[in-house]
Amino acid sequence: MIKVVDKLLLFLYSIVVGAVSVFVASLAFGWISRELLSDMLTDFYRYNSVSITVGVVGVVLFLLSLRFFFVSLARGSSSSQSIDQRTEFGDIRISIETIENLSLKAASKQRGVKDLRARVRASDAGLEIVLRAVIDGEHSIPALTEEIQRAVKTHIEDITGIPVINVAVFVANVIQANTFKSRVE
Structure with a gap:
C-alpha cells in the first residue's frame, strides 16, 4: 500500500516539477513578457488567497522532497532480503x-x-x-x-x-x- 502511495505522490510531484520547469524555461526564453510577469507578481502580493495557496504548495512540495529523500536512502541501504546470524567467528x-x-x-x-x-x-x-x-x-x-x-x-x-x-x-x-x-x- 505504501509503495502505491509513494508512486502516486511521485507522479504528482513530477507533474508539478515539470510545470515549474516549463514556467522557468518560458521566462528564460522570453515566452512570458515582463508585463505579464509583473502583473502575476502584483496579483501575488495583492491577494492573500494567492499568497497562501502558493505558500501551501511550496510547503507540500518541500515535504514531498523530504519524503522521497528518506525513501531513497532507506531503499538504497537495503539490498535483497536476508537472514542474519551471528556466530563466534563473525556474521553470516x-x-x-x-x-x-x-x-x-x-x-x-x-x-x-x-x-x-x-x-x-x-x-x-x-x-x-x-x-x-x-x-x-x-x-x-x-x-x-x-x-x-x-x-x-x-x-x-x-x-x-x-x-x-x-x-x-x-x-x-x-x-x-x-x-x-x-x-x-
Whole structure:
C-alpha cells in the first residue's frame, strides 16, 4: 500500500516539477513578457488567497522532497532480503533466494514432483516455507506432500542452521504421465 502511495505522490510531484520547469524555461526564453510577469507578481502580493495557496504548495512540495529523500536512502541501504546470524567467528547473511533454491532442490528430489515454486518468509521464530507443486498422478498426495515437507525441513535446517517452523505444500495441479502403448500388428 505504501509503495502505491509513494508512486502516486511521485507522479504528482513530477507533474508539478515539470510545470515549474516549463514556467522557468518560458521566462528564460522570453515566452512570458515582463508585463505579464509583473502583473502575476502584483496579483501575488495583492491577494492573500494567492499568497497562501502558493505558500501551501511550496510547503507540500518541500515535504514531498523530504519524503522521497528518506525513501531513497532507506531503499538504497537495503539490498535483497536476508537472514542474519551471528556466530563466534563473525556474521553470516543468507539470502531468502538461497533458502528458496535450497527448498526447491530438496523438494525436487522426491519422486512424483514435476514442477515447483517456493516462497520463504522469515519470522523471529524461524522460517515459513510455502511450496507450490505440480505432481504426477502416480503417487499418493498425502504421502508425497508429507515427504516433501520432511525433506525440505530437514535439508534447510541441516544446511543453514535456521529453524523451519512450517512447510506448507500447495498442490496446484496433477499431470498424467505420458504412457505410450506400443501397437503390435
